[in-house]
Amino acid sequence: MLHTINKSPFASDSLETCRRFLQPGDSVLFIEDGVYAVQAGNKFASLIETIQKNNSVLALHPDLGARGITVVADGVRVVDYEGFVELVEEHQVNSWL
Amino acid sequence: MLHTINKSPFASDSLETCRRFLQPGDSVLFIEDGVYAVQAGNKFASLIETIQKNNSVLALHPDLGARGITVVADGVRVVDYEGFVELVEEHQVNSWL
Amino acid sequence: MGNIDVGENINIKKIMHVMRHAPHGTIYTYEGLEMILIMAAYEQDLSVAFIGDGVYALKKDQNTAAIGIKGFAKTFMALDGYDVEKLYVDQLSLEERGLTEDDLLVKVEVLGSGEIGKLMNEQDVVIHH
Amino acid sequence: MGNIDVGENINIKKIMHVMRHAPHGTIYTYEGLEMILIMAAYEQDLSVAFIGDGVYALKKDQNTAAIGIKGFAKTFMALDGYDVEKLYVDQLSLEERGLTEDDLLVKVEVLGSGEIGKLMNEQDVVIHH
């Protein structure tokens, strides 16, 4: 399953809530304001590291760029909309709103 | 100053953020989904107690009733819209959105 | 409908609705419920999960008269009559909010997040409200 | 306008705009900025505080071309030309986000929440965006 998270983890509980429901092998894609979660060096760094033990973590490049995020946490894969579509080809989608 | 908070403290950072900016003597009024903060026995009980050392804490009765909240944390004053207007008579307003 | 053999009914989809917002502050729960009631007529394999502030939707004693908004909490009690019987509530979400099953209007299955996560994972469609 | 003697100018109001949302995910910061630019023409005592995700509005290197939304970060650099000079940034909000003053597009005053709280308290009007 592909989980998308579109809200800033500082403002919303989406990330903290979603992570409890992840199954091993699920992917997590950060989009829109969600991408702030993977900015290198912020207070969610260790949470992102923990999630990566069982899940791949991705972030949408256009949204990172729009927000001036140039460096992402280790191991986070950056994809564009084409990559987003590929993820949707592979998985059913669970958009955490 | 009267601070109003209208978001659930579980879903949003409004309460945690607002509290850092409170000045002694300011009042805090919980409205809409904000009233979940003062439901007795939830995980924000000690935060509400701390805030009450320097600030009065109020909650809007119509919003409590709509959400089935029958018992509020100790010391929280419950007001209706008339009481809300009285608070606005006494203070400038700072609505944390 | 009872149990459906998916092998013989390839058009039966597993659809989970996830209630994530508190009621009344926003319309998501209410319009979500309207969606569930319509979908119930299509004989799909529907379930509803209440997660985070979504558990508040089921709180007893809601009375919206004084805010001038239509109440709908009791409509959840009618879901059973529409054969929507799979109602899952996230245990930690209840606990953090100082709530227990006794505070809820309808009979639900209280599950750990791992169990709900597993059910989510089996769905064809997941819709958050 | 420089310093205004409030005693002689009872119509000068202290108005603080509070930026609380990240840019682009919602329009609040952008339409907030439009509001500030108009209000700037009215010679009131304006200030802008950046709190929580609001600090992201000032982040350098924003390029919105690939999301198809108009960028506006640079408009904050123009505020000075409108005599909106009181820009306050909450220190803890920066720190939690792994940011420093060097990451910001414009020169601001970085203050503790107590200091910003005191300034808020002196306002006639506070508008959150």
Added chain:
Amino acid sequence: MKIGILLKEGPYNHQASDSAYKFAEAAIKKGHTVDAVFLYNDGVSNVTKLMDPPQDDRNIAARWDALHKQHGVEILACIAASKRRGISDEVLIEGASITGLGTLTDIAIRNDRLITFGD
């Protein structure tokens, strides 16, 4: 006391409209003047006359219209925000007008209080 209201969310989707209305009603009842309700962001969608909720529900646009007609409260939608969202004179309720942000500034200046409702 003279009070201005700033409303930043659309009808039904957020409680902000309802809270703002209930507050205005209570303030008027206590003898205050509610000078204006200024609609910003999605708030501009409060005043379309095409709104047609179920019969047993409140009609939010009609309620603002009545507030204007009965108590002289100005109901004002920001023009820039309205244009983005498809609110124009064509669909506006009688009691509302479209205006600029300068008017909001005037409201902030001439009232004793400005109170915001939103998300």
Added chain:
Amino acid sequence: MKIGILLKEGPYNHQASDSAYKFAEAAIKKGHTVDAVFLYNDGVSNVTKLMDPPQDDRNIAARWDALHKQHGVEILACIAASKRRGISDEVLIEGASITGLGTLTDIAIRNDRLITFGD
């Protein structure tokens, strides 16, 4: 692959509209069929032809209209949600229609994927 999209927020105020559009565009470019964009909650406000943003900005309604005309993507607004928010045939762009939630159920059933964008 056949893909349905559910869009739950209005234009401009939330990025959801833009994300949904960019996703649809990319999916079509990769050879997939985007069957329909179903508008729910404030999402119904995406398709008013009265939308009139600044000239240097995107016109979100016109963009949905073009997506329908160029790629046959059905653009559908929920009738109950539309009525609450003042979206009716009177203001609808040509490429969109108003329909019931049953249609969304059909979309969920007949597509390989249903992906939601919202707040």
